[in-house]
Amino acid sequence: MAEHTVKAFDTEIGQLRGLIAEMGGIAEVMIRDAVDALANHDEALGLEVIETDARLDALEAEVDRLAVRVIALRAPMADDLRDVIAALKISGVVERIGDYAKNIAKRVTEMEHSKKLGPLTLVPAMADIAQGMVRDVLNAYGARDADLAVEVIKRDEKxxxxxxxxxxxxxxxxMESPSTISSAAHLLFVARNLERIGDHATNVAEMVYFAATGLYYSEREGGKKDI
Amino acid sequence: MAEHTVKAFDTEIGQLRGLIAEMGGIAEVMIRDAVDALANHDEALGLEVIETDARLDALEAEVDRLAVRVIALRAPMADDLRDVIAALKISGVVERIGDYAKNIAKRVTEMEHSKKLGPLTLVPAMADIAQGMVRDVLNAYGARDADLAVEVIKRDEKxxxxxxxxxxxxxxxxMESPSTISSAAHLLFVARNLERIGDHATNVAEMVYFAATGLYYSEREGGKKDI
Structure with a gap:
């Protein structure tokens, strides 16, 4: 590519990374707010999370459009092309993380007995881990930091x-309190959504690891095949 | 693009579509087998579904590699580029549909009381709808059939x-049978996984609709904004 084209490409890749960082920031806040809304039975905050999700969808569409434009105009090769494809994939994953947070927020209005549920007190700590994984994996993506990516992957077990x-x-x-079964069932899904957020952060971490080292995480030295 | 390049591109896009059709076929069988394994408490069949998922992962990686190669070598423009990007995205969605089926299959060994659970008899009918949506949306993709895509989207409500x-x-x-709570909780997730499979089929249907008509489904005449 000619000099000015290279510069334009770098600017555009920078824009893509900026959009993804913005998406990551929004997703993080959505996770925290959704769980806060649940813990405090704050329906207004829950609604805010649900509405914020549209912003994430719009940003994903913006990443898609920009990525397609970069490919069409700059015809990037090898590593550069892989960078653009990674941006496309990661934005899709972050958008799904937002979906899980939205799903948690939707349950605020359905859990009338929430305050009586003892296990609910465990959810914020679980959300902290999930939120931290999302934050750190996007930092790892921004800094192409394979070590931080590995650290995120390891946290998924926790x-x-x-x-x-x-x-x-x-x-x-x-079993002990059949009257809370409906609310407890919703809480099961909340826990499951947080666990899935961790899975998605792990997927991104594996992409970051691959982009930074050229190796699949499962093939690394001393590593074992993760199924 | 020169004549021979055009032909090469058509061949490669055909290969991409073929790989995605293959992925769709595998995902369909996984859904049916996972639910059959659950209904009949067939652990061997459940294990088979779990193992088949790796094939879907491998096919997705193959779609990725081929798509990147097509973009790098042929530098497709406009509609052609959008076709390749659509293939990348759709393969990712089908892979996730496989994940949901695998998740259902994993619960076969955990649901010891499954045969006693009345609501389990409703699951195969629900799985039929989800499986039909996956089959038809991939047919709609193959035939660029917007009408069939709309039909799939409408089935999601059901x-x-x-x-x-x-x-x-x-x-x-x-509430009635506290001793089955653990198995019923697993069945809740099974139902939820089937519901999510429908959501993903709907997402693909919206992509197919857009590719075939150039309009977003939510913007169609007589349509309303779906949130």
Missing amino acids: LDNFYDSLFRNLVAHM | LDNFYDSLFRNLVAHM
Whole structure:
């Protein structure tokens, strides 16, 4: 590519990364607000999260449009092309993370007995882990930091264990207090959504690892095949 | 593009479409087998579904590689580029549909009381709708058939209603038979996974609609904005 084209490409890749960072920031706030809305039964905050999701959809569409334009105009090769494709994929994942947060927010109005549910007190700590994974994986993406990406991947196990323990906790709670079964069922989905957010952050972390090192995470030295 | 390049592009786009059709076929079988495994408590069949998911991952990686190669070598413009990007996105969605089927299959071993659960008998009918949506939306993609895509989108409401009714049914069941709560909780997730498969088929249908008509589904004449 000619000098001025290279500069234009760098500017555009910078724009793509900026849009994704913005999406990540919004998704993080959505996770925190959704869980706060649930913990405090704050329907107005829940509604705000639901409405914010449209902003994430619009940003994803903007990433798509810009990525297609960059490919069409600059015809990037090899690493540069992979960078643009990664932006396309990561924006899609962040948009889905927002969907999970929206899904949590939607349950605020459905959980009338929420304040009585003991296991609800565990959810904010679980959300902290998920939110931290989203924040750090997008920092790792911005800085092409493979070590931070690996760190995020390892944290997913902690989140999975949290989910398993919350699942058992909720089932036990349902057996003891059948009147809270409906609310507890909603809380099961909330826990599941947080666990899925961690899975998606892990997927992004694996993409970041690959982009930074050229190796698949499962193929790294000392690593084992993750299924 | 020169004549021979055009032909090469058509061949490659055909390959992309072929790979996606193959992925769709596998995802369909996974949905049916996962639900059959659950209904008949067939652990071997469940394991088969779990193992098949790796094939879907491999095909998605193949779509990615081929799409990147097509973009790099042929530098397609406008509609052709959009076609390649659509292939990238749709393969990602079909892979996630496979994840949901795998998730259902994983619950076969965890639901020991499955045969006693009345609401389980409703799951195969719900799975039929989800499976039909996946089949038809991929046919719509292959044939660029906007009408069939609209038909798939409309069917999603039926699936959502099915899910809502199954949710209420399962919660009522939990209250009546606390000993089945753990299995019923797993079944809640199964229903939710089927509902999400429908959402993903709907997303693909909207992409197909856009590709075939140049209009967003929500902007169509007589249509309303779907939130």
